Amino acid sequence: MQPTFGLPAVNRIGMDAPWRWLAGGWSDLWRAWRPCLAYGLGLAVFSLWITWVFVASNAAFWVLALTCGFVFVAPMLAMGLYEAGRRLEHGEAPTLRAMLFLPQAVRQDVAYLGLALLTIYFLWGRIAQVVYGLSTFVLHHTVKDFVAFALGTQDGHAMLVAGSAVGGVIAFFTYTLVVVAAPMLLDSRASVFAAAATSFRAVSLNFAPMLLWAAIIAVLTLSTAATAFTALIVVFPWLGLASWRAYRELVAEPAAAPA
Template identity: 45%
Template sequence: MNEPVTRLPDINDIPLSAPLTWLASGWRDFWSAPVTCSLYGILLSGISAGIFLVLYTTGSASWFFVLLGGFLIAGPLLGMGLYHAARELSDGRKPSLSGMLWVRAAMRRDQLLLGLLIVFLYFLWTRIAQVIYALSTPQIFREPQAFLTFMLTDPAGQTMALSGILTGGVVAFCNFSLTAISAPMLLDRRFDVFMAMATSVRAVNRNFYPMFLWAVLITGLTALGVLTAFLGLIIVFPVIGLASWHAYVALVRQQGA
């Protein structure tokens, strides 16, 4: 069993193109275990599509974008099985679906604390979204088309959309800074959640532009996956999750691992 460490690990400097290298590595990993990774992606895509269907049928269309923001916030935690798969592939082993769904290394108090932080940030985002919505219009839109028409053509709706994007972006980037490295880092039991989050923030701060590009790529690819009726998430989410493990390995200097 690895002994706990008492100091934060060093952070590597990375080039601006590094996120593209991580995506390429994630793509290779996906095709090294295509069935297992696809099943993981199908599960997540199915859950996402089911939530959207419930929103659509219950006339809660305006909540879709809030939940989409929540999906981006919760993504690092949902990818735990994929970090495990990438590590297995790096060690020359084939990951199993059961091993990805039940990651023993993630069953610890530190993982719970990180999850609680993500839940807090998500609820913070939903409350902000509710305030912005309430200040923008007294109407409750039951149909997606009516809500989109208001958001795109009405000045109040456009202001609402811009305010939501800006505030949601700030919350999402704060979450990204705290979890981009900490989520995969917690698979290494030598580090606790506070060391992992501090390392993640340091990695983003030291390599701001490459990490900002990484955040943009994650957001853009996730949006693309959603816009393809969630089918794109079957591939997009596993590739991003696998690539996130390679991001951790590239950013955090491995000493005595």
């Protein structure tokens, strides 16, 4: 596809592309496993700590709500992994220091995208709270009580259906906004508006394969909750590196600036 209004060109992809990105991301992960797994370990420890805080505070509902909402902010948390993917693409060895301290990430356009995602994250939290409040008059203080309500009652089932429907719409909008925009902003020449517009164009031009990619990301990310988030040590860097490959295949013009 030709460039539009100064935006980079967007390529058409097939349904096999998401699986190719996963395979490439897996290969990249083991090419630089030390810094990448250390990056994932940091996120897993933080996620486990946040979960413990809510459970200890008798706020079991927020564990589910914020776990589902994690997909909204994950793209910004993966900036260091995009940098690792960029370095591997250029034949360089990524380091944890280079992944954590990114000069490209400390600028207004990245902050604007991060603020937009944070706003959506908080909005999702409020919506989840409303759905929960409309579903029951009982406050479930423990995870056991909340799971029993959600899975064992008709009102709980209605809450899950409504929450999933609303959350799915918000999550897909967020994904459309950021799937290309976040890695594209590693280029200091790219504005947040150009990055977001390119992201929307990439998804609209390749709707079916990008919908599959969204489903893969959601399933792999949310399934880590079943392991008390320890699986994030591997899953998060894997998806981050795969997402860099997705960006590089979707956007025809190279946008990554040299280090």
